Amino acid sequence: AQSVTQLGSHVSVSEGALVLLRCNYSSSVPPYLFWYVQYPNQGLQLLLKYTSAATLVKGINGFEAEFKKSETSFHLTKPSAHMSDAAEYFCAVSGNSGTASKLTFGTGTRLQVTL
Amino acid sequence: NAGVMQNPRHLVRRRGQEARLRCSPMKGHSHVYWYRQLPEEGLKFMVYLQKENIIDESGMPKERFSAEFPKEGPSILRIQQVVRGDSAAYFCASSRGLPEGNEQFFGPGTRLTVL
Numbered sequence: 001a002q003s004v005t006q007l008g009s010h011v012s013v014s015e016g017a018l019v020l021l022r023c024n025y026s027s028s029v030p031p032y033l034f035w036y037v038q039y040p041n042q043g044l045q046l047l048l049k050y051t052s053a054a055t056l057v058k059g060i061n062g063f064e065a066e067f068k069k070s071e072t073s074f075h076l077t078k079p080s081a082h083m084s085d086a087a088e089y090f091c092a093v094s095g096n097s098g099t100a101s102k103l104t105f106g107t108g109t110r111l112q113v114t115l
Numbered sequence: 116n117a118g119v120m121q122n123p124r125h126l127v128r129r130r131g132q133e134a135r136l137r138c139s140p141m142k143g144h145s146h147v148y149w150y151r152q153l154p155e156e157g158l159k160f161m162v163y164l165q166k167e168n169i170i171d172e173s174g175m176p177k178e179r180f181s182a183e184f185p186k187e188g189p190s191i192l193r194i195q196q197v198v199r200g201d202s203a204a205y206f207c208a209s210s211r212g213l214p215e216g217n218e219q220f221f222g223p224g225t226r227l228t229v230l
Contacts, residue, residue: 032217034218036221041226042223042224043119043206043221043222043223043224044158044206044208044221045221046218046219046220049218051217090157090158094217101146101163101210101212101217102148102160102163102171102174103148103150103158103160103208103219104160105150105157105158105159106157107156107157108156108157
């Protein structure tokens with residue numbers, strides 16, 4: 001069984017400040033981990049993914065995440081927030097075989113960026 | 116190179132009617148997933164299909180819901196006798212399948228409103 005916990009349903013940062021969105025996972029198999037972004041009334045866009053290669057993963061739009069097995073975490077960071085980063089962010093986990101390939105999502109974190 | 120296509124984008128049905136949602140995966144993708152997003156919630160897995168096969172339907176309600184992915188044509192998610200609680204955004208995702216990292220690409224979604 002797999003699950004994801006995203007701490008903080010709403011996060012507000014100033015433009016130019018560090019963005020930190022937290023994600024902890026639980027998985028009975030070696031996990032694949034993902035961060036997706038969703039803008040209002042749109043589908044999900046993949047930001048980055050971890051699939052057992054490098055533990056520090058770089059994604060699009062300046063985002064990166066670090067897989068920490070000992071902490072079962074996969075937090076998303078960006079050094080400097082931009083107004084265009086305001087959106088909902090979802091962390092997701094899947095297994096690495098067959099029926100485990102379905103994504104299990106967290107409840108999401110809404111990021112607000114203020115001037 | 117077209118992405119995942121879903122239609123219709125918006126669908127309005129009265130209670131008791133049928134809703135039929137379509138999903139065309141990305142070119143070269145033979146794995147399709149359906150997810151449902153209720154208002155203010157994350158996405159929940161419904162069903163995983165490959166051509167002519169249902170691989171995992173553990174997230175599908177036991178009644179009124181069915182899905183197919185025929186040899187030719189789009190994947191169809193069918194909801195019979197819709198009720199107000201079916202109002203949600205339904206997202207389709209496609210992938211090449213494991214072991215290529217299970218990267219799933221999402222369509223723009225169908226927003227179902229049941230009156």
